[in-house]
Amino acid sequence: MHEKKKKLMEIGMKLIAEKGYHNTSIQEIANKAGISKGSFYSYFPSKKAFTITTVKAFHIQVMEELNQVDVKGDDKERFAKQIAILMKYMEQHKDHIMMYFRSNILIIEELDQQLSDVRVDHFHWLKDNLEKIYGEQLQEFLIDAIIQAEGLLHSYFHWFVLENVDIDKEQAGEFIVRRLHDLITGMLKRESTRLVDVAQIPEIYKSTRGSTLEKQTLQKVLNALKEKVALLDVQQSKKERLYEAVRLLEKEGLEDCNIVVIQGLLTHFYAYDILIDDVSKIANILNIELL
Structure with a gap:
């Protein structure tokens, strides 16, 4: 994230925490951050967008x-x-x-x-x-x-x-x-009797898929993985196979979540030290063991 945008978010959070959402204006956030109101709008179209992004x-x-x-x-x-x-x-x-x-x-x-x-x-x-x-x-x-x-x-x-x-x-x-x-x-x-059963909790918690934010975290790691594949000093045909593996990981990790398939796809990256860290992150996000 851009350092100026990050600083703006931190300053805005502090002001909203002190004064409340409705009592904090965009102008106040901009003044505190030492930027113009127009500069604020170059990062966020509204106070609502600022809060959601933060x-x-x-x-x-x-x-x-x-x-x-x-x-x-x-x-x-x-x-x-x-x-x-x-x-x-x-x-x-x-x-x-x-x-x-x-x-x-x-x-x-x-x-x-x-x-x-x-x-x-x-x-x-x-x-x-x-x-x-x-x-x-x-x-x-x-x-x-x-x-x-x-x-x-x-x-x-x-x-x-x-x-x-x-x-x-x-x-x-x-x-x-x-x-x-x-x-x-x-x-x-x-050996007591349970008080709350899984059938009693709201449907949103029952899905085996992650939330929107978890998917965004996974997508961020997959994007980083693609960028690192581009830097590898290997034949283009090998790169294409790795890109295809990333594409399939996106499908499985974000949509289908077949653990066995994901474990197999991740093995394609083991031979490259630069990719191991991202492979471990993907396994942790999806809560699977590496082969």
Whole structure:
């Protein structure tokens, strides 16, 4: 992202967090950023577009960072590190979080859809982590476990962000994962009856496909992969095969999501060191293991 645009978004977030969406004008944002109102419009056609773009960009950035966490063989440690990263982002971007809490911005229909995508991504992030850690044994209580995990995280986020309680981020990740483990093992040992079944939750959460924002994150990585393929010093015929593999990955990853097919397609890139990082990112976004 252009550095000036990024700075403008950060300044605008801070102002909206302080004054509220409706009480913050484009002129005020432009003045604070040291640019003209016309320059603001060269980046964003309206205050609404500014707000929607800011929410989307922030969430994609967070999801990319979480997807890059790689702790081989230890799913609990990976989950704990992701929570720590999430808390660090919240600390660095408190203005962004406060914008949600203090501003009546949900009247913007497009933003309501973006925040819905955020909730779906959050649900699937928890679901993926819990399934990796506990496997088949948790299936009966999976939704209850996700709800409990959300409760733990949101409560600590509240005290950390809104009440300014100083919390060690690394320790918090490990602590929350341990407390969640206590809750889950308690449910499993007591052979209790589940409280919420998957059939009871809204349809938007049941899809095995990712949200719009997750798809955008995947598309961004696939675009980067194509750019790196173009830089390879190999025969054009080999490049064409790699381009075709990327095209098929776009179809499978964004539409069909056949895990076996995706795993096979990713093997085409293993021979090139410059591509390995993007291959790992794709696997993490789609929650699949590399062959």
